[in-house]
Amino acid sequence: MTELPYSWTEDVLSPLGETGVMIRCGDTISELVHRRVMSVCALLEKRQLPGIMEWLPSFASVTLFYDPLISPYHEVCEMLLHELNKMEEVTLGQPRTIIIPVCYGGEFGPDLEYVAAEHGLTPDEVIAIHTSGDYLVHMIGFAPGFPYLGGLSDKIATPRRPTPRLRVEAGTVGIGGQQTGVYPVTTPGGWQCIGRTPLALFRPMEDPPSLLTAGDRVRFASISLQEYLEQKEGGR
Amino acid sequence: MSIEVIRPGLLSTVQDEGRTGFRRYGIHPGGVMDTFAARAANVLVGNSRDAAVLEMTLTGPELHFYESRLISLCGADLTATVDALPVPLWRPVVVLAGSVLRFGRCSSGLRAYMAIAGGIAVPEIMGSCSTDLKTGFGGNEGRALKVGDRLSEGEASWEAQAALHALSVEAEKNNRRMGAPAWYLSSREWLAYQADPVIRVMPGKDSAVFDEDSLERFHKERYVISPQSDRMGYRLEGAKLKLRQPMDRLSEAVTYGTVQVPADGQPIILMADHQTIGGYPVIAQVARVDLPVLAQARPGGRVAFERITYQEAQQLFLEQELGWRLTDQLIRRRLTRMGDR
Numbered sequence: 001m002t003e004l005p006y007s008w009t010e011d012v013l014s015p016l017g018e019t020g021v022m023i024r025c026g027d028t029i030s031e032l033v034h035r036r037v038m039s040v041c042a043l044l045e046k047r048q049l050p051g052i053m054e055w056l057p058s059f060a061s062v063t064l065f066y067d068p069l070i071s072p073y074h075e076v077c078e079m080l081l082h083e084l085n086k087m088e089e090v091t092l093g094q095p096r097t098i099i100i101p102v103c104y105g106g107e108f109g110p111d112l113e114y115v116a117a118e119h120g121l122t123p124d125e126v127i128a129i130h131t132s133g134d135y136l137v138h139m140i141g142f143a144p145g146f147p148y149l150g151g152l153s154d155k156i157a158t159p160r161r162p163t164p165r166l167r168v169e170a171g172t173v174g175i176g177g178q179q180t181g182v183y184p185v186t187t188p189g190g191w192q193c194i195g196r197t198p199l200a201l202f203r204p205m206e207d208p209p210s211l212l213t214a215g216d217r218v219r220f221a222s223i224s225l226q227e228y229l230e231q232k233e234g235g236r
Numbered sequence: 237m238s239i240e241v242i243r244p245g246l247l248s249t250v251q252d253e254g255r256t257g258f259r260r261y262g263i264h265p266g267g268v269m270d271t272f273a274a275r276a277a278n279v280l281v282g283n284s285r286d287a288a289v290l291e292m293t294l295t296g297p298e299l300h301f302y303e304s305r306l307i308s309l310c311g312a313d314l315t316a317t318v319d320a321l322p323v324p325l326w327r328p329v330v331v332l333a334g335s336v337l338r339f340g341r342c343s344s345g346l347r348a349y350m351a352i353a354g355g356i357a358v359p360e361i362m363g364s365c366s367t368d369l370k371t372g373f374g375g376n377e378g379r380a381l382k383v384g385d386r387l388s389e390g391e392a393s394w395e396a397q398a399a400l401h402a403l404s405v406e407a408e409k410n411n412r413r414m415g416a417p418a419w420y421l422s423s424r425e426w427l428a429y430q431a432d433p434v435i436r437v438m439p440g441k442d443s444a445v446f447d448e449d450s451l452e453r454f455h456k457e458r459y460v461i462s463p464q465s466d467r468m469g470y471r472l473e474g475a476k477l478k479l480r481q482p483m484d485r486l487s488e489a490v491t492y493g494t495v496q497v498p499a500d501g502q503p504i505i506l507m508a509d510h511q512t513i514g515g516y517p518v519i520a521q522v523a524r525v526d527l528p529v530l531a532q533a534r535p536g537g538r539v540a541f542e543r544i545t546y547q548e549a550q551q552l553f554l555e556q557e558l559g560w561r562l563t564d565q566l567i568r569r570r571l572t573r574m575g576d577r
Contacts, residue, residue: 017438017493018524018546018549019524022489054259058487058489061489069554072550072554209263210261
């Protein structure tokens with residue numbers, strides 16, 4: 001792990017209320033900071049420290065939630081600094097790559113033409129650029145199973161719609177500025193809708209309940225409407 | 237099936253203490269808004285304290301009991317009656333088979349909790365019976381109660397069965413449809429429910445980026461709870477809070493009680509159904525022991541924020557948790573003794 005060492009001092013830890021600790025791993029969105037975040041998560045998974053119930057990675061920090069009846073704040077911090085400072089041993093597994101099939105354009109992607117026109121491209125060129133990207137899942141948040149993806153090409157980055165739609169169907173693939181992603185559940189939303197996937201990203205009855213997890217790699221693959229209908233899963 | 241919903245009330249949902257372990261998948265813990273009242277309600281009917289209860293907001297439902305059941309009502313006072321007899325709060329109550337439990341005007345607080353011995357039985361999803369209204373899963377089909385819904389409960393504890401029997405015999409002897417003991421759980425020494433509460437807060441991770449005048453006003457002035465407040469967040473109206481300089485913080489974890497400040501300078505307190513990740517500057521974090529008080533404050537009410545350290549907040553939380561362990565034991569003994577007589 002070439003990005004280590006990092007200065008794991010008390011300064012990187014701060015309380016989130018009386019049951020949370022935030023571990024700052026950097027202050028930028030980058031692959032390097034992301035690898036550090038994933039290393040901390042791997043460490044927490046492996047070490048099972050007393051009282052620590054769950055943790056949540058984000059762009060540049062990991063926040064863990066603990067039971068202060070088992071370990072109060074200062075003890076959690078002491079344990080963490082001890083573990084973080086000998087973290088060189090943590091090795092990350094090979095990231096998973098998940099292919100997300102997308103039926104682009106048409107009724108599922110009403111903004112595809114707009115995105116193309118904005119960049120002087122044809123819809124097919126937009127699809128080619130979107131499907132050639134290798135995207136990193138930085139974190140899951142906002143809604144159950146919603147991935148924050150990094151790696152969208154500048155060639156198709158497009159500002160959000162001036163007025164959000166009141167209803168964006170689950171599975172819709174969108175572009176919002178420099179980000180691209182998939183709406184796991186039907187919600188209001190302001191992103192440019194370019195297509196829809198038949199895969200269910202949020203799976204409440206499964207363990208884990210999310211198709212994607214931070215650290216995964218995502219690629220999009222173009223499919224026809226026929227293929228979409230054949231592959232459609234879940235009621236959502 | 238022992239209860240049928242005749243009228244559902246404004247927003248009645250099945251909740252427990254929420255889901256742990258799924259924040260990394262974007263799933264908030266959720267669960268009851270007032271953990272104190274819900275826990276009290278459970279303990280009073282001999283349940284484990286995190287059993288599923290009914291959370292009722294402002295306007296309560298009308299429930300038909302097909303079987304005699306031991307219940308308890310805690311939190312807001314929705315002036316409940318059985319056969320025109322008022323149902324007392326904060327104590328175990330037996331409602332006899334064939335009775336209708338009606339809720340009336342809300343005379344204090346905002347959210348009432350009904351526990352039933354054995355806990356409300358709904359399928360567990362991700363280890364919890366809580367209703368996630370926004371995404372639409374958990375609890376009773378992922379939604380609020382509606383007319384015609386039927387509720388069942390799990391098996392009542394031994395203590396609860398003893399109390400149910402004793403109270404039923406007593407009620408029948410007095411020719412009443414309902415019965416309750418004279419004793420009750422006094423919440424007053426633990427918790428200061430009030431319409432315009434003073435809430436204790438610790439500094440948030442971004443406190444230092446707010447200008448000094450804003451920080452001072454946040455702790456000095458009262459904020460009005462906006463009507464646009466719900467289980468996800470309380471929007472506040474009052475002194476406008478400004479940053480020393482614009483800040484661009486990457487989105488990261490937030491939790492129940494996090495006070496964030498969007499660009500309009502009006503704070504939002506995240507409540508039980510908060511999103512897992514937030515990007516706005518965080519000025520403060522509400523102490524856990526005061527979240528139940530906040531959960532009972534109504535839109536239009538005014539809140540003030542008193543500053544404490546996170547060490548003090550943690551100490552208060554630990555004391556309350558230890559208090560619960562003791563109270564749980566004492567009440568179990570009382571329930572059992574009711575059966576001895």
